[in-house]
Amino acid sequence: MDSQAKQLNEVIAAACPAVMDLLSRKGREIYFPKLGILSQSAEAQGKAINATIGIALEEDGNPMHLACVMSRVQLSASQAVSYAPSLGTPDIRKQWKAMLGKKNPGLAGKSFSLPVVTSALTHGLSTCGYLFCDPGDAIILADLFWENYELIFSHACGARLDAFAMFTGQGRFNVEGLRARLMAGKVGKKIVCLNFPNNPTGYTPMIEEAHAITTVLREAAERGNKLVVLVDDAYFGLVYERSVFPESIFSLLCDLHPNLLAVKLDGPTKEDYVWGFRMGFITYGIRGGTSAVYEALEAKTGGAIRGNISNAANVSQSLLLSAYRDGTYATEKRAKYELLRSRYERVKQILAAHPEYTQEFVALPFNSGYFMCVRLRHADPEQVRQKLLTDYATGVIAMSGIVRLAFSAVPLAQLPVLFDNLFRAARDVKKKG
Ligand SMILES: Cc1ncc(COP(=O)(O)O)c(C=O)c1O
Structure with missing residues (x-):
């Protein structure tokens, strides 16, 4: 194992040992390279001559660009055509974190990571597959789910979807079905995927159902299970009834138990009607999570992204950052x-x-x-x-x-x-x- 991965693992193991049991083999081995091209490039920043950069520059030092491209966006060339960092541009990451707090008052006072930028939720989910799913792992989820989970988790990771009936006979969320799946088999690693508002049904748990789901997950964690709960918030915010839980269930899970790592997958694709911008976020929360642990998880996520798509589209990050700062x-x-x-x-x-x-x-x-x-x-x-x-x-x-x-x-x-x-x-x- 690379020494940089070992260092990240030591940081995680020291404060949140359960997370080490949750990471897949690939997840334990991945790291964001601090040495090599990236660090040498960083060291050369601000020097009179910088021949490290992996893009082409104009004679005046601006990123090289075609006028027919740049004339179509109201952004600088570096905001539009340069690479974004693998973890995402720092400003959009901070902005999204602040927005998460506003959209989810229940997050107040709770610690969670800085969001890492993905190329939308599909890529976020598949990055979670990389980090947390080993072949043969079961993913516990309701039986009415987005069909792409099969490609993401079953075909790409070799995981098995372990579904429970989503609704009871009375048309309520089947919390007991979730409990039965969680308590079945040996105590150990369990992967859960929750998606509300749900595709395909358009269902979000009622307030008391969201608390009941949380209670069941806490019980499973108290039994000694190690849980990673993927919270697919693709349709976050589109809740139309008063008695429905209005926040992301991540608010209830991100500090629930030291054995439960909550992972929020969200983004503007559906929330802000920019499906083709291909931009999303992965955010982590666990009881006892320190900033060092979150940074280590962010670094692992950044490493998985760098080895896959390198980085998400900078133009989307820049456009959305300016939209979020727009008064309208x-x-x-x-x-x-x-x-x-x-x-x-x-x-x-x-x-x-x-x-x-x-x-x-x-x-x-x-x-x-x-x-x-x-x-x-x-x-x-x-x-x-x-x-x-x-x-x-x-x-x-x-x-x-x-x-x-x-x-x-x-x-x-x-x-x-x-x-x-x-x-x-x-x-x-x-x-x-
Ligand atoms: C439940 C669910 N999760 C994730 C996605 C993927 O969204 P994105 O376009 O951000 O990749 C979809 C898209 O249909 C979805 O329905």
Whole structure:
């Protein structure tokens, strides 16, 4: 093992020994190189002649750039075309941390790492796979999950998705299902993945459910299990009901127990409607986490990123930093939230106004996010999807026995038509038998 990795491991082991049990083999061995090109480059900064840099410079010392590129962005060349550091630009990392505190009042007074910049959540999740998943590891999660988890965790890491039924018969989050998975088998390393608002269901736990999930995780940690809880907050903030837990569950988990490492995966892709900017963050929190431990975890994360994509797009980091500092950001964001919320309300009204729809489909619990799902009573979801495409010019997603509808993407006026089409298509398919 490289001596730089050994040093990071010693720092982690001294204050948070459980984290060493949670890191994968690759996670234990990775480090962010302080020696070599990066340190030699850093030492040369500010010298009259600097022939260390891995980009091309103009004669005046600015990053080399094409006018047809730069004329399209209101940023300096170094903000737009230069590399960002592997851990992300320091200013956007600090800004996001401050914003996390504002968006999650429950984080007040709690210690957690500086967020590390990723190339959006998918890359953050896959970096967590690198750092925490060994082949054969199980990932405990609800059975209604984003299908890309299979590529990220199963195919790329050789992990196994160990799913529990997401809802009870009463339509509540199945906390007991989570408990059963956590308590099954030997006491040891457990990886959990929580995603709220959830894709595909659009469900976020109620306030008491979020506390019940936390209690179950604490019990598992108190038993001696070592837990890494991945908190996929892709749709953070899009909560539409008062009784729903309004913060990230990371607020409850980041200082829960010395045996539980909470890892928050979030970013502006969905929160700030910049899906193609490919920018996200990984943030760590553990009871007893010192700044040295957080820096060591950040360094390992930075090493995994450097060896994979090197660094996330600088232009996205610079654009968003200036947007977050813009006085209109909060109002503009609120307006988009209100639009999505009004679509959510419209869906609720449509379902309430059409009891006949329940002859063909029932809605799964939903209260947040981009989506809602229905379970068809008689017809096969894939056949209904085909019927909708051919006869009703309507596209939906059919998956594991349900149909997912992205109300986030359908204008208000078309929502009644969407549900009517679904009802008709389900009836057509049922009649055909
Ligand atoms: C639950 C969930 N997590 C993560 C992602 C990935 O988001 P990003 O575009 O930031 O990679 C998605 C995207 O659909 C998602 O639904």
